[in-house]
Amino acid sequence: MSKVLVLYYSSYGHIETMAKAVAAGAESVPGTQVDIRRVPELVPEEVARKSGYKLDQDAPLIDGPEALVDYDAILIGTPTRYGNMASQMRNFWDMTGGIWAQGKLNGKVGSAFASTATQHGGQETTLISIHTMLFHLGMVVAGVPYSCPELSNMEEITGGTPYGATTLANADGSRTPSENELTIARYQGKHVAELAAKLAG
Template sequence: MAETNVLILYYSKHGNTAKMAKLIARGVSSCQGVNAVIRSICPAGNENFVSSDIFVTEKDLYDCDALILGSPVRFGNMAAPMKEFIDSTGGVWASRGLESKPAAVFTSGSSLHGGQESTLLSMMIPLLHHGMLVVGLPYSEKSLLNTESGGSPYGASHWSGNGSDRVIDKNEKELCLALGKRVAQIAQKQKAG
């Protein structure tokens, strides 16, 4: 059987969402036979943007068996580059390229009560329009009950602090790993039929 591919697609301005993507990828890769594919979004109007990141293509969406989206919080919503990318996926939607695939979301924000959950929800809506099966974090994840900063049943989150320099804490890290592993396991089971 072919490997299961989980696409972790993110936009990151200060690097915190990128760090979360790497942790989620570790959770995905902890499942034997599952490949974590990390891609980022090139900021609009920055075609000459210098980065070591690999930017997402439409083919990445078709090739994935599951999708995990990540964006920083922007006024309680996903960042504009993520929204712009999602808005460009009409062709994928029309061809049902993501239908019935598992999906999840994650975010990072600088204020503790600055809209992390609404940002997670804002990313879920287009996934539902694509016909994806949205996966969250169950309360059986002990870190979800112990967190004092980031994490929600809606997905992984990180409170980065006012200077966007607060490190990802133990509970936030465990929730990133758990989200990646959970999506990977579901995608693998679904692919096996």
């Protein structure tokens, strides 16, 4: 059995929805155990509530960086902040120096998914910046291959890149992940779980 972690941060629920789709894809691979966890919020609760943050999320918080070691694959989900991962996610990974120094993530599968407000809001730079971090941690990096036909959908405005699943939230957060975007997310989860099973076997 391989173990897959879907680790995410979500301010308004878009990445939370994508995380559930990624997890569903991973769970479709026989013999795969999937856990969904969140990283801690850094914004004070009063400010978060005034800003309309979605605070009622089902996934429990991750225990800490050492918990990463228990998994064969880790999929990271984050909104984009100026073309990079959100500070909440960055803060968590900045605490992984100890496990990096010991090589505890070497050979594990790593992957990423993201959201932006607009079509050209830095989705790919965010994903690639996460990939760079995963390389430093010794992980095997996976994206979404073009065998996923939804990547080539030109009939609608949609997220989705070969670097990872993405969604468009609109500037006011009013757009929720589309079925095309969720299908790509499920494909990514399945693809990563299949790779993890091969490497673990």
